[in-house]
Amino acid sequence: MSLLVVGSIAIDTVKTPVEEHSDLLGGSASYAALGASFFSPVRLVGVVGDDFPESEFQFWKSHKIDTKGVQRVNGKTFRWSGEYSWDLNTRETRSIALNVFENFKPVLPETYRQTDFVLLANIAPSLQAHVLDQMKRPRFVVADTTREMTKETSLVKAGRRIREMGPRYVAIKKGEHGALLFGDNEFFSCGAYPLEDIHDPTGAGDTFAGGMAGYLAGNVKKVTFTDLRKAMIYGSVLASFCVEAFSLERLRNLSMEEIAKRYETFKLMSQFEVPVS
Amino acid sequence: MSLLVVGSIAIDTVKTPVEEHSDLLGGSASYAALGASFFSPVRLVGVVGDDFPESEFQFWKSHKIDTKGVQRVNGKTFRWSGEYSWDLNTRETRSIALNVFENFKPVLPETYRQTDFVLLANIAPSLQAHVLDQMKRPRFVVADTTREMTKETSLVKAGRRIREMGPRYVAIKKGEHGALLFGDNEFFSCGAYPLEDIHDPTGAGDTFAGGMAGYLAGNVKKVTFTDLRKAMIYGSVLASFCVEAFSLERLRNLSMEEIAKRYETFKLMSQFEVPVS
Numbered sequence: 001m002s003l004l005v006v007g008s009i010a011i012d013t014v015k016t017p018v019e020e021h022s023d024l025l026g027g028s029a030s031y032a033a034l035g036a037s038f039f040s041p042v043r044l045v046g047v048v049g050d051d052f053p054e055s056e057f058q059f060w061k062s063h064k065i066d067t068k069g070v071q072r073v074n075g076k077t078f079r080w081s082g083e084y085s086w087d088l089n090t091r092e093t094r095s096i097a098l099n100v101f102e103n104f105k106p107v108l109p110e111t112y113r114q115t116d117f118v119l120l121a122n123i124a125p126s127l128q129a130h131v132l133d134q135m136k137r138p139r140f141v142v143a144d145t146t147r148e149m150t151k152e153t154s155l156v157k158a159g160r161r162i163r164e165m166g167p168r169y170v171a172i173k174k175g176e177h178g179a180l181l182f183g184d185n186e187f188f189s190c191g192a193y194p195l196e197d198i199h200d201p202t203g204a205g206d207t208f209a210g211g212m213a214g215y216l217a218g219n220v221k222k223v224t225f226t227d228l229r230k231a232m233i234y235g236s237v238l239a240s241f242c243v244e245a246f247s248l249e250r251l252r253n254l255s256m257e258e259i260a261k262r263y264e265t266f267k268l269m270s271q272f273e274v275p276v277s
Numbered sequence: 278m279s280l281l282v283v284g285s286i287a288i289d290t291v292k293t294p295v296e297e298h299s300d301l302l303g304g305s306a307s308y309a310a311l312g313a314s315f316f317s318p319v320r321l322v323g324v325v326g327d328d329f330p331e332s333e334f335q336f337w338k339s340h341k342i343d344t345k346g347v348q349r350v351n352g353k354t355f356r357w358s359g360e361y362s363w364d365l366n367t368r369e370t371r372s373i374a375l376n377v378f379e380n381f382k383p384v385l386p387e388t389y390r391q392t393d394f395v396l397l398a399n400i401a402p403s404l405q406a407h408v409l410d411q412m413k414r415p416r417f418v419v420a421d422t423t424r425e426m427t428k429e430t431s432l433v434k435a436g437r438r439i440r441e442m443g444p445r446y447v448a449i450k451k452g453e454h455g456a457l458l459f460g461d462n463e464f465f466s467c468g469a470y471p472l473e474d475i476h477d478p479t480g481a482g483d484t485f486a487g488g489m490a491g492y493l494a495g496n497v498k499k500v501t502f503t504d505l506r507k508a509m510i511y512g513s514v515l516a517s518f519c520v521e522a523f524s525l526e527r528l529r530n531l532s533m534e535e536i537a538k539r540y541e542t543f544k545l546m547s548q549f550e551v552p553v554s
Binding site: 087153187192226233268271272273 | 363364365430431432433434437451453454455457464465466467468469471472473474475503506507509510544545546547548549550
Protein backbone atom coordinates (compact mmCIF):
# COMPACT_ATOMS: atom_id res chain seq x y z
CA MET A 1 0.00 0.00 0.00
CA SER A 2 1.06 3.60 -0.52
CA LEU A 3 2.36 5.98 2.09
CA LEU A 4 1.53 9.66 2.00
CA VAL A 5 4.40 11.83 3.22
CA VAL A 6 4.06 15.51 3.99
CA GLY A 7 6.88 17.71 5.24
CA SER A 8 9.48 20.24 4.22
CA ILE A 9 11.58 20.14 1.07
CA ALA A 10 14.69 22.26 1.37
CA ILE A 11 18.06 23.12 -0.07
CA ASP A 12 20.66 22.79 2.68
CA THR A 13 24.14 23.94 3.47
CA VAL A 14 25.75 21.72 6.08
CA LYS A 15 29.00 22.20 7.95
CA THR A 16 30.55 19.53 10.13
CA PRO A 17 33.91 19.78 11.92
CA VAL A 18 35.40 18.08 8.87
CA GLU A 19 33.55 19.26 5.76
CA GLU A 20 31.11 21.77 4.40
CA HIS A 21 28.73 21.26 1.49
CA SER A 22 26.10 23.50 -0.03
CA ASP A 23 23.11 23.15 -2.34
CA LEU A 24 22.17 19.78 -0.92
CA LEU A 25 18.71 18.31 -1.10
CA GLY A 26 17.22 18.46 2.39
CA GLY A 27 14.00 18.85 4.36
CA SER A 28 12.06 16.36 6.45
CA ALA A 29 9.88 15.15 3.56
CA SER A 30 12.85 14.53 1.26
CA TYR A 31 14.51 12.24 3.77
CA ALA A 32 11.30 10.56 4.91
CA ALA A 33 10.04 9.91 1.38
CA LEU A 34 13.26 8.38 0.17
CA GLY A 35 13.59 6.26 3.31
CA ALA A 36 10.03 4.99 2.87
CA SER A 37 10.39 4.34 -0.85
CA PHE A 38 12.46 1.22 -0.23
CA PHE A 39 9.37 -0.46 1.16
CA SER A 40 6.30 1.10 -0.43
CA PRO A 41 5.14 3.54 -3.09
CA VAL A 42 5.16 7.08 -1.74
CA ARG A 43 2.90 10.05 -2.38
CA LEU A 44 4.81 13.21 -1.62
CA VAL A 45 3.27 16.48 -0.46
CA GLY A 46 5.38 19.62 -0.25
CA VAL A 47 6.39 22.82 -1.95
CA VAL A 48 9.45 23.91 -3.95
CA GLY A 49 10.45 27.11 -5.73
CA ASP A 50 11.40 27.68 -9.32
CA ASP A 51 15.09 27.22 -8.44
CA PHE A 52 14.50 23.61 -7.49
CA PRO A 53 16.39 21.16 -9.73
CA GLU A 54 14.23 19.22 -12.14
CA SER A 55 16.62 16.30 -11.75
CA GLU A 56 15.23 15.63 -8.25
CA PHE A 57 11.79 15.07 -9.72
CA GLN A 58 13.31 12.55 -12.11
CA PHE A 59 15.03 10.87 -9.20
CA TRP A 60 11.84 10.72 -7.14
CA LYS A 61 10.03 9.21 -10.10
CA SER A 62 12.68 6.50 -10.41
CA HIS A 63 12.01 5.65 -6.75
CA LYS A 64 8.24 5.26 -7.10
CA ILE A 65 7.71 8.58 -5.34
CA ASP A 66 4.63 10.25 -6.77
CA THR A 67 5.15 14.02 -6.91
CA LYS A 68 1.68 15.12 -7.90
CA GLY A 69 1.39 16.62 -4.43
CA VAL A 70 4.52 18.73 -4.72
CA GLN A 71 3.58 22.30 -5.54
CA ARG A 72 6.01 24.25 -7.71
CA VAL A 73 5.55 27.93 -7.13
CA ASN A 74 7.33 31.13 -8.07
CA GLY A 75 10.10 32.07 -5.69
CA LYS A 76 12.93 30.35 -3.98
CA THR A 77 12.93 26.96 -2.29
CA PHE A 78 13.18 26.79 1.52
CA ARG A 79 16.86 27.13 2.46
CA TRP A 80 18.53 26.00 5.65
CA SER A 81 22.13 26.19 6.75
CA GLY A 82 23.47 24.50 9.87
CA GLU A 83 26.71 23.72 11.65
CA TYR A 84 27.44 20.72 13.85
CA SER A 85 29.44 20.65 17.08
CA TRP A 86 32.71 18.72 17.40
CA ASP A 87 30.94 15.51 18.43
CA LEU A 88 28.07 15.91 15.93
CA ASN A 89 25.59 15.65 18.78
CA THR A 90 24.31 19.21 18.62
CA ARG A 91 23.90 21.71 15.82
CA GLU A 92 23.27 25.36 15.34
CA THR A 93 21.17 26.90 12.60
CA ARG A 94 23.34 29.44 10.82
CA SER A 95 20.64 30.78 8.57
CA ILE A 96 17.14 29.96 7.54
CA ALA A 97 15.04 31.34 4.68
CA LEU A 98 11.53 29.92 4.51
CA ASN A 99 10.92 31.41 1.05
CA VAL A 100 8.06 29.55 -0.69
CA PHE A 101 7.58 27.41 2.42
CA GLU A 102 6.39 30.45 4.36
CA ASN A 103 2.95 30.41 2.77
CA PHE A 104 2.79 26.69 2.17
CA LYS A 105 -0.70 25.32 2.52
CA PRO A 106 -0.70 21.63 1.63
CA VAL A 107 -3.50 20.74 -0.79
CA LEU A 108 -3.91 17.04 -1.42
CA PRO A 109 -4.60 15.90 -4.99
CA GLU A 110 -7.88 14.02 -5.14
CA THR A 111 -6.05 10.73 -5.71
CA TYR A 112 -4.08 11.16 -2.46
CA ARG A 113 -7.06 11.49 -0.14
CA GLN A 114 -7.67 7.78 0.19
CA THR A 115 -4.11 6.82 1.17
CA ASP A 116 -4.17 4.27 4.00
CA PHE A 117 -0.84 5.15 5.61
CA VAL A 118 0.26 8.67 6.38
CA LEU A 119 3.53 10.10 7.64
CA LEU A 120 3.34 13.65 8.91
CA ALA A 121 7.05 14.43 8.82
CA ASN A 122 8.49 17.15 10.98
CA ILE A 123 6.72 20.44 10.13
CA ALA A 124 4.39 22.76 12.02
CA PRO A 125 1.60 20.80 13.73
CA SER A 126 -0.97 23.09 12.10
CA LEU A 127 0.20 21.95 8.65
CA GLN A 128 0.12 18.34 9.80
CA ALA A 129 -3.44 18.82 10.99
CA HIS A 130 -4.42 20.52 7.75
CA VAL A 131 -3.29 17.45 5.81
CA LEU A 132 -5.22 15.08 8.04
CA ASP A 133 -8.35 17.18 7.60
CA GLN A 134 -8.27 16.48 3.88
CA MET A 135 -7.90 12.72 4.20
CA LYS A 136 -10.59 10.07 4.06
CA ARG A 137 -10.13 7.74 7.04
CA PRO A 138 -6.44 6.83 6.85
CA ARG A 139 -5.67 3.52 8.56
CA PHE A 140 -2.50 4.47 10.30
CA VAL A 141 -0.97 7.89 10.86
CA VAL A 142 2.60 8.49 12.02
CA ALA A 143 3.24 12.02 13.31
CA ASP A 144 6.78 13.24 13.84
CA THR A 145 6.92 15.89 16.51
CA THR A 146 9.40 17.57 18.85
CA ARG A 147 10.65 16.60 22.26
CA GLU A 148 9.21 19.72 23.85
CA MET A 149 5.73 18.16 23.92
CA THR A 150 5.98 17.15 27.55
CA LYS A 151 8.00 18.76 30.29
CA GLU A 152 9.08 15.34 31.52
CA THR A 153 12.76 14.68 32.12
CA SER A 154 12.27 10.90 32.08
CA LEU A 155 11.78 9.54 28.57
CA VAL A 156 9.68 6.72 29.96
CA LYS A 157 7.33 9.18 31.61
CA ALA A 158 7.31 11.32 28.47
CA GLY A 159 6.35 8.32 26.36
CA ARG A 160 3.50 7.41 28.66
CA ARG A 161 2.32 11.00 28.88
CA ILE A 162 2.12 11.40 25.11
CA ARG A 163 0.14 8.18 24.90
CA GLU A 164 -2.33 9.65 27.37
CA MET A 165 -2.82 12.52 24.93
CA GLY A 166 -4.25 10.13 22.36
CA PRO A 167 -1.89 8.15 20.14
CA ARG A 168 -2.00 4.40 20.53
CA TYR A 169 1.77 4.02 20.12
CA VAL A 170 4.64 6.38 20.82
CA ALA A 171 8.15 6.01 19.42
CA ILE A 172 10.96 8.11 20.88
CA LYS A 173 14.03 8.55 18.69
CA LYS A 174 17.28 8.95 20.65
CA GLY A 175 19.75 9.39 17.81
CA GLU A 176 22.98 7.51 18.49
CA HIS A 177 21.33 5.89 21.52
CA GLY A 178 18.60 4.14 19.56
CA ALA A 179 14.87 4.35 20.03
CA LEU A 180 12.04 3.44 22.39
CA LEU A 181 8.53 2.27 21.60
CA PHE A 182 5.54 2.44 23.92
CA GLY A 183 2.28 0.57 23.49
CA ASP A 184 -0.49 -0.67 25.70
CA ASN A 185 1.51 -2.35 28.49
CA GLU A 186 4.16 -3.06 25.90
CA PHE A 187 7.61 -1.63 25.55
CA PHE A 188 10.43 -2.04 23.06
CA SER A 189 13.94 -0.66 23.06
CA CYS A 190 16.58 -0.83 20.36
CA GLY A 191 20.07 0.55 19.99
CA ALA A 192 21.40 2.44 17.00
CA TYR A 193 23.50 0.63 14.45
CA PRO A 194 27.15 1.07 15.50
CA LEU A 195 28.98 3.32 13.07
CA GLU A 196 32.60 4.34 13.29
CA ASP A 197 32.30 7.32 11.00
CA ILE A 198 29.35 9.61 10.81
CA HIS A 199 29.59 12.21 8.10
CA ASP A 200 26.35 14.14 8.37
CA PRO A 201 23.60 13.46 10.93
CA THR A 202 21.13 15.69 9.06
CA GLY A 203 17.87 13.93 8.28
CA ALA A 204 18.59 10.81 10.32
CA GLY A 205 15.41 11.20 12.35
CA ASP A 206 13.33 11.92 9.25
CA THR A 207 14.78 8.90 7.48
CA PHE A 208 14.05 6.79 10.56
CA ALA A 209 10.41 7.89 10.48
CA GLY A 210 10.25 7.30 6.73
CA GLY A 211 11.74 3.82 6.94
CA MET A 212 9.42 2.93 9.78
CA ALA A 213 6.23 4.20 8.14
CA GLY A 214 7.27 2.85 4.74
CA TYR A 215 7.83 -0.62 6.13
CA LEU A 216 4.36 -0.58 7.70
CA ALA A 217 2.66 0.68 4.56
CA GLY A 218 4.40 -1.86 2.39
CA ASN A 219 4.07 -4.93 4.58
CA VAL A 220 1.28 -4.69 7.11
CA LYS A 221 -2.49 -4.55 6.91
CA LYS A 222 -3.40 -4.04 10.54
CA VAL A 223 -0.52 -2.65 12.52
CA THR A 224 0.39 -4.51 15.73
CA PHE A 225 3.08 -3.85 18.32
CA THR A 226 5.09 -6.70 16.83
CA ASP A 227 4.99 -5.03 13.41
CA LEU A 228 6.12 -1.79 14.97
CA ARG A 229 9.16 -3.48 16.52
CA LYS A 230 10.34 -4.57 13.10
CA ALA A 231 9.39 -1.26 11.55
CA MET A 232 11.53 0.52 14.12
CA ILE A 233 14.52 -1.64 13.24
CA TYR A 234 14.05 -0.87 9.56
CA GLY A 235 13.85 2.81 10.46
CA SER A 236 17.11 2.46 12.40
CA VAL A 237 18.76 0.66 9.50
CA LEU A 238 17.76 3.39 7.03
CA ALA A 239 18.89 6.13 9.41
CA SER A 240 22.27 4.44 9.86
CA PHE A 241 22.85 4.55 6.12
CA CYS A 242 21.64 8.15 5.93
CA VAL A 243 24.39 9.51 8.19
CA GLU A 244 27.17 7.77 6.30
CA ALA A 245 27.27 10.57 3.73
CA PHE A 246 26.09 14.14 3.33
CA SER A 247 22.48 14.85 2.45
CA LEU A 248 20.72 11.92 0.77
CA GLU A 249 23.79 10.71 -1.09
CA ARG A 250 24.07 7.36 0.64
CA LEU A 251 20.36 6.63 0.35
CA ARG A 252 20.36 7.41 -3.37
CA ASN A 253 22.54 4.41 -4.09
CA LEU A 254 21.30 2.08 -1.38
CA SER A 255 20.13 -1.43 -2.27
CA MET A 256 17.57 -3.70 -0.63
CA GLU A 257 20.36 -6.25 -0.18
CA GLU A 258 22.32 -3.79 1.94
CA ILE A 259 19.23 -3.05 3.99
CA ALA A 260 18.52 -6.74 4.53
CA LYS A 261 22.09 -7.41 5.58
CA ARG A 262 22.16 -4.63 8.14
CA TYR A 263 18.79 -5.78 9.46
CA GLU A 264 20.35 -9.19 10.12
CA THR A 265 23.27 -7.53 11.90
CA PHE A 266 20.76 -5.72 14.07
CA LYS A 267 19.30 -9.05 15.05
CA LEU A 268 22.68 -10.41 16.06
CA MET A 269 23.58 -7.34 18.06
CA SER A 270 20.33 -7.35 20.05
CA GLN A 271 19.88 -10.99 20.97
CA PHE A 272 21.10 -12.47 24.21
CA GLU A 273 19.02 -15.57 24.76
CA VAL A 274 17.99 -17.16 21.53
CA PRO A 275 20.79 -19.06 19.81
CA VAL A 276 23.13 -16.60 18.14
CA SER A 277 24.35 -18.18 14.93
CA MET B 278 33.15 -19.79 41.60
CA SER B 279 34.05 -16.79 43.70
CA LEU B 280 34.50 -13.24 42.51
CA LEU B 281 37.11 -10.97 44.03
CA VAL B 282 35.95 -7.36 44.19
CA VAL B 283 38.26 -4.47 45.00
CA GLY B 284 37.15 -0.84 45.13
CA SER B 285 36.16 1.96 47.43
CA ILE B 286 33.96 1.67 50.50
CA ALA B 287 32.47 4.99 51.48
CA ILE B 288 29.90 6.76 53.56
CA ASP B 289 27.86 9.02 51.30
CA THR B 290 25.61 12.02 51.49
CA VAL B 291 23.41 12.28 48.42
CA LYS B 292 21.15 15.12 47.35
CA THR B 293 18.69 14.84 44.47
CA PRO B 294 16.21 17.53 43.38
CA VAL B 295 13.69 15.76 45.60
CA GLU B 296 15.49 14.37 48.64
CA GLU B 297 18.71 14.41 50.62
CA HIS B 298 20.08 11.57 52.73
CA SER B 299 23.29 11.25 54.69
CA ASP B 300 25.36 8.45 56.26
CA LEU B 301 24.58 6.06 53.45
CA LEU B 302 26.71 3.08 52.57
CA GLY B 303 28.48 3.88 49.30
CA GLY B 304 31.64 3.34 47.29
CA SER B 305 32.24 1.34 44.13
CA ALA B 306 33.09 -1.89 45.94
CA SER B 307 30.00 -1.78 48.14
CA TYR B 308 27.70 -1.57 45.12
CA ALA B 309 29.66 -4.01 42.99
CA ALA B 310 29.97 -6.63 45.74
CA LEU B 311 26.30 -6.59 46.61
CA GLY B 312 25.31 -6.70 42.93
CA ALA B 313 27.59 -9.67 42.35
CA SER B 314 26.50 -11.52 45.46
CA PHE B 315 23.20 -12.51 43.87
CA PHE B 316 25.11 -14.80 41.52
CA SER B 317 28.31 -15.89 43.22
CA PRO B 318 30.26 -15.79 46.50
CA VAL B 319 32.23 -12.55 46.77
CA ARG B 320 35.62 -11.77 48.29
CA LEU B 321 35.74 -8.13 49.17
CA VAL B 322 38.89 -6.00 49.31
CA GLY B 323 38.76 -2.48 50.69
CA VAL B 324 39.36 -0.28 53.69
CA VAL B 325 37.10 1.27 56.31
CA GLY B 326 37.70 3.44 59.37
CA ASP B 327 36.75 2.86 62.98
CA ASP B 328 33.51 4.81 62.45
CA PHE B 329 32.24 2.21 60.01
CA PRO B 330 29.10 0.44 61.25
CA GLU B 331 29.62 -3.14 62.35
CA SER B 332 26.13 -3.91 61.06
CA GLU B 333 27.39 -3.68 57.46
CA PHE B 334 29.81 -6.50 58.11
CA GLN B 335 26.92 -8.58 59.39
CA PHE B 336 24.95 -7.73 56.32
CA TRP B 337 27.81 -8.64 53.98
CA LYS B 338 28.19 -11.94 55.78
CA SER B 339 24.51 -12.70 55.27
CA HIS B 340 25.08 -12.16 51.53
CA LYS B 341 28.01 -14.55 51.19
CA ILE B 342 30.41 -11.62 50.96
CA ASP B 343 33.72 -12.58 52.56
CA THR B 344 35.21 -9.54 54.31
CA LYS B 345 38.62 -10.97 55.25
CA GLY B 346 40.08 -8.54 52.71
CA VAL B 347 38.47 -5.47 54.23
CA GLN B 348 41.03 -3.62 56.35
CA ARG B 349 39.74 -1.82 59.40
CA VAL B 350 42.11 0.95 60.37
CA ASN B 351 42.15 3.86 62.77
CA GLY B 352 40.58 7.00 61.39
CA LYS B 353 37.49 7.88 59.46
CA THR B 354 35.96 6.06 56.53
CA PHE B 355 36.13 7.66 53.06
CA ARG B 356 33.31 10.21 52.81
CA TRP B 357 31.68 11.55 49.68
CA SER B 358 28.88 14.02 49.22
CA GLY B 359 27.25 14.78 45.88
CA GLU B 360 24.33 16.60 44.37
CA TYR B 361 22.41 15.66 41.22
CA SER B 362 21.08 18.00 38.55
CA TRP B 363 17.37 18.39 37.86
CA ASP B 364 17.31 15.52 35.36
CA LEU B 365 19.64 13.28 37.44
CA ASN B 366 21.96 12.99 34.45
CA THR B 367 24.87 14.91 35.92
CA ARG B 368 26.15 15.38 39.43
CA GLU B 369 28.52 17.58 41.31
CA THR B 370 30.76 16.49 44.13
CA ARG B 371 30.01 18.77 47.06
CA SER B 372 32.73 17.42 49.31
CA ILE B 373 35.14 14.56 49.45
CA ALA B 374 37.30 13.32 52.33
CA LEU B 375 39.49 10.38 51.47
CA ASN B 376 40.36 9.74 55.11
CA VAL B 377 41.61 6.14 55.55
CA PHE B 378 41.29 5.60 51.81
CA GLU B 379 44.11 8.06 51.17
CA ASN B 380 46.82 5.58 52.14
CA PHE B 381 44.93 2.46 51.11
CA LYS B 382 47.21 -0.22 49.78
CA PRO B 383 45.17 -3.35 49.06
CA VAL B 384 46.77 -6.48 50.50
CA LEU B 385 45.13 -9.73 49.50
CA PRO B 386 44.68 -12.42 52.15
CA GLU B 387 46.45 -15.61 51.09
CA THR B 388 43.12 -17.33 50.43
CA TYR B 389 42.10 -14.63 47.95
CA ARG B 390 45.08 -14.96 45.62
CA GLN B 391 43.69 -17.89 43.68
CA THR B 392 40.30 -16.35 42.85
CA ASP B 393 39.36 -17.11 39.23
CA PHE B 394 37.20 -14.06 38.59
CA VAL B 395 38.20 -10.53 39.49
CA LEU B 396 36.34 -7.25 39.39
CA LEU B 397 38.50 -4.17 39.69
CA ALA B 398 35.78 -1.70 40.57
CA ASN B 399 36.22 1.99 39.94
CA ILE B 400 39.32 3.16 41.86
CA ALA B 401 42.73 4.47 40.82
CA PRO B 402 44.28 2.28 38.09
CA SER B 403 47.46 1.96 40.21
CA LEU B 404 45.44 0.28 42.98
CA GLN B 405 43.77 -1.97 40.43
CA ALA B 406 47.18 -2.98 39.10
CA HIS B 407 48.49 -3.56 42.61
CA VAL B 408 45.70 -6.07 43.23
CA LEU B 409 46.36 -7.91 39.98
CA ASP B 410 50.05 -8.15 40.85
CA GLN B 411 49.16 -10.19 43.93
CA MET B 412 46.95 -12.66 42.10
CA LYS B 413 47.83 -16.08 40.76
CA ARG B 414 46.57 -16.33 37.17
CA PRO B 415 42.99 -15.19 37.43
CA ARG B 416 40.81 -16.53 34.63
CA PHE B 417 38.83 -13.45 33.87
CA VAL B 418 39.38 -9.88 34.98
CA VAL B 419 36.82 -7.09 34.64
CA ALA B 420 38.28 -3.60 35.03
CA ASP B 421 35.99 -0.63 35.51
CA THR B 422 37.57 2.55 34.24
CA THR B 423 36.63 6.08 33.19
CA ARG B 424 35.47 7.43 29.87
CA GLU B 425 38.53 9.66 29.52
CA MET B 426 40.67 6.72 28.39
CA THR B 427 40.38 7.60 24.73
CA LYS B 428 39.85 11.00 23.20
CA GLU B 429 37.33 9.52 20.78
CA THR B 430 33.93 11.18 20.41
CA SER B 431 32.39 8.10 18.81
CA LEU B 432 31.65 5.37 21.34
CA VAL B 433 32.14 2.76 18.65
CA LYS B 434 35.62 4.07 17.90
CA ALA B 435 36.36 4.34 21.62
CA GLY B 436 35.35 0.72 22.15
CA ARG B 437 37.57 -0.47 19.32
CA ARG B 438 40.45 1.69 20.49
CA ILE B 439 40.36 0.31 24.02
CA ARG B 440 40.34 -3.22 22.61
CA GLU B 441 43.49 -2.37 20.70
CA MET B 442 45.09 -1.50 24.03
CA GLY B 443 44.76 -5.10 25.15
CA PRO B 444 41.45 -6.28 26.62
CA ARG B 445 39.62 -8.96 24.70
CA TYR B 446 36.21 -7.46 25.37
CA VAL B 447 35.10 -3.92 26.09
CA ALA B 448 31.76 -2.96 27.63
CA ILE B 449 30.64 0.67 27.55
CA LYS B 450 28.01 1.68 30.09
CA LYS B 451 25.73 4.46 28.91
CA GLY B 452 23.51 4.90 31.97
CA GLU B 453 19.88 5.46 30.98
CA HIS B 454 20.81 4.65 27.36
CA GLY B 455 21.97 1.12 28.04
CA ALA B 456 25.29 -0.46 27.24
CA LEU B 457 27.49 -1.63 24.38
CA LEU B 458 29.75 -4.66 24.17
CA PHE B 459 32.66 -5.11 21.77
CA GLY B 460 34.39 -8.37 20.96
CA ASP B 461 36.36 -9.79 18.12
CA ASN B 462 34.15 -8.85 15.16
CA GLU B 463 31.21 -9.09 17.51
CA PHE B 464 29.00 -6.39 18.86
CA PHE B 465 26.10 -6.27 21.29
CA SER B 466 23.85 -3.41 22.30
CA CYS B 467 21.19 -3.31 24.99
CA GLY B 468 18.91 -0.62 26.34
CA ALA B 469 18.40 0.22 29.98
CA TYR B 470 15.37 -1.11 31.78
CA PRO B 471 12.65 1.56 31.47
CA LEU B 472 11.96 3.17 34.84
CA GLU B 473 9.46 5.91 35.52
CA ASP B 474 10.97 7.00 38.80
CA ILE B 475 14.64 7.09 39.54
CA HIS B 476 15.44 8.02 43.11
CA ASP B 477 19.24 7.90 43.26
CA PRO B 478 21.52 7.05 40.34
CA THR B 479 24.54 6.64 42.65
CA GLY B 480 26.28 3.32 42.19
CA ALA B 481 24.30 2.20 39.14
CA GLY B 482 27.43 1.69 37.08
CA ASP B 483 29.20 -0.14 39.91
CA THR B 484 26.18 -2.36 40.42
CA PHE B 485 26.07 -3.03 36.68
CA ALA B 486 29.71 -4.14 36.75
CA GLY B 487 29.09 -6.23 39.84
CA GLY B 488 26.05 -7.97 38.41
CA MET B 489 27.88 -8.64 35.17
CA ALA B 490 31.03 -10.03 36.78
CA GLY B 491 29.06 -11.92 39.42
CA TYR B 492 26.94 -13.64 36.78
CA LEU B 493 30.07 -14.76 34.94
CA ALA B 494 31.80 -16.01 38.09
CA GLY B 495 28.74 -17.91 39.21
CA ASN B 496 27.68 -19.45 35.91
CA VAL B 497 30.47 -19.67 33.38
CA LYS B 498 33.73 -21.59 33.14
CA LYS B 499 35.20 -20.17 29.98
CA VAL B 500 33.72 -16.81 29.13
CA THR B 501 32.37 -16.38 25.57
CA PHE B 502 30.76 -13.41 23.86
CA THR B 503 27.40 -15.12 24.27
CA ASP B 504 27.94 -15.35 28.03
CA LEU B 505 28.86 -11.69 28.11
CA ARG B 506 25.60 -10.73 26.40
CA LYS B 507 23.61 -12.37 29.17
CA ALA B 508 25.96 -11.04 31.82
CA MET B 509 25.39 -7.54 30.54
CA ILE B 510 21.63 -7.95 30.78
CA TYR B 511 21.97 -9.16 34.38
CA GLY B 512 24.17 -6.15 35.07
CA SER B 513 21.47 -3.91 33.60
CA VAL B 514 18.79 -5.62 35.66
CA LEU B 515 20.75 -5.12 38.89
CA ALA B 516 21.50 -1.49 38.05
CA SER B 517 17.83 -0.83 37.34
CA PHE B 518 16.93 -2.00 40.84
CA CYS B 519 19.80 -0.03 42.35
CA VAL B 520 18.46 3.35 41.24
CA GLU B 521 14.96 2.71 42.57
CA ALA B 522 16.03 3.78 46.06
CA PHE B 523 18.84 5.66 47.78
CA SER B 524 22.15 3.95 48.41
CA LEU B 525 21.90 0.15 48.47
CA GLU B 526 18.46 0.08 50.03
CA ARG B 527 16.67 -1.55 47.10
CA LEU B 528 19.39 -4.14 46.59
CA ARG B 529 19.36 -5.12 50.27
CA ASN B 530 15.86 -6.52 49.92
CA LEU B 531 16.02 -7.76 46.38
CA SER B 532 15.08 -11.37 45.57
CA MET B 533 16.28 -13.70 42.82
CA GLU B 534 12.64 -13.97 41.70
CA GLU B 535 12.51 -10.24 41.06
CA ILE B 536 15.77 -10.42 39.13
CA ALA B 537 14.54 -13.32 37.02
CA LYS B 538 11.29 -11.54 36.26
CA ARG B 539 12.99 -8.37 35.11
CA TYR B 540 15.40 -10.40 33.01
CA GLU B 541 12.39 -11.86 31.18
CA THR B 542 11.01 -8.37 30.62
CA PHE B 543 14.33 -7.41 29.11
CA LYS B 544 13.95 -10.24 26.67
CA LEU B 545 10.51 -9.08 25.62
CA MET B 546 11.59 -5.48 25.21
CA SER B 547 14.57 -6.36 22.98
CA GLN B 548 13.18 -8.92 20.58
CA PHE B 549 11.77 -8.02 17.21
CA GLU B 550 11.96 -11.20 15.17
CA VAL B 551 11.56 -14.27 17.30
CA PRO B 552 7.99 -14.88 18.42
CA VAL B 553 7.13 -12.55 21.26
CA SER B 554 4.85 -14.43 23.65
